[in-house]
Amino acid sequence: MTVINSKLNSGAEGLLVLEAAKLLESGKNYEQVVEIIEETINRAKIYVSVNTFKYMVRGGRVSAMKGFIGKILNLKPIISIDENGKGIAFGKTFSTKANTKKILDIVKKANQENRIISYNVVHANCHIKAxxxxxxxxxxxxxxxxxxxxxxxxxxxxxxxxxxxxSFISC
Incomplete structure (x- = not known):
């Protein structure tokens, strides 16, 4: 058994697990799969559109003051994960619709730079929007x-x- 620290979470980590399964199914051996997945980690990304700061304040990820300001301004953050596995504010808008557009733009640009080979959409109780x-x-x-x-x-x-x-993995 090999423990791999993906420094990712949720959908991005799920794509890595799915990729590992596909590699094994294609006939790659254990060592090859570990090596490929470790190389793939740097090409996996996640962008989360957050509807409210409320839960980030409760979880201690954002100070109460920043959460209050975010609420007053109706800010909708986009959260990602940096290369060290730390959550970062990647961007912010004033509506969920603008967040969706910004995420679409991020994905489009990423695909133009390095073709996206797989992606997923994960959500918290918003099936239709997903x-x-x-x-x-x-x-x-x-x-x-x-x-x-x-x-x-x-x-x-x-x-x-x-x-x-x-979340996506690019070439």
């Missing part, structure tokens, strides 16, 4: 997501209800 986002991504990328599913409880705890995320 399906709509997946449809737009399918149109933009020319491929359907690997899957659409509920977000992991840990991410949901901090991101809160109505959070939606896109």
């Amino acid at each position: 399906s709509e986002l997946a449809l737009k991504l399918t149109e933009n990328l020319g491929q359907a997501p690997e899957y659409i599913t509920e977000i992991s409880p840990v991410v949901g705890l901090n991101a809160g209800i109505l959070a939606i995320a896109v």
Whole structure:
């Protein structure tokens, strides 16, 4: 057994597990799979559209003051994970619709720079929005997501209800 610290979570980590399964199924041996997955980690990304700062304040990820200011300004953050596995504020907008557009732009740019080979959409109790986002991504990328599913409880705890995320692995 080999423990691999992906420094990722949720949908991004799920894509790595799915990739490992595909590699094993294709005939790669254990050592090859470990090596390929360790190389793939740097090409995996996640972008989470957060509907409210409330849960991030509760979880201690954001100070009460920043959460209050975010609420007053109606800010909607986009959270990602840096190369060290730390959550970072990647961007912010004033509406969930603008967050969705910004995430679509991020994915489109990433695909132009280094073709996206797989992606998924995960969400916290917003099935319809997740399906709509997946449809737009399918149109933009020319491929359907690997899957659409509920977000992991840990991410949901901090991101809160109505959070939606896109994860992908690029070449």
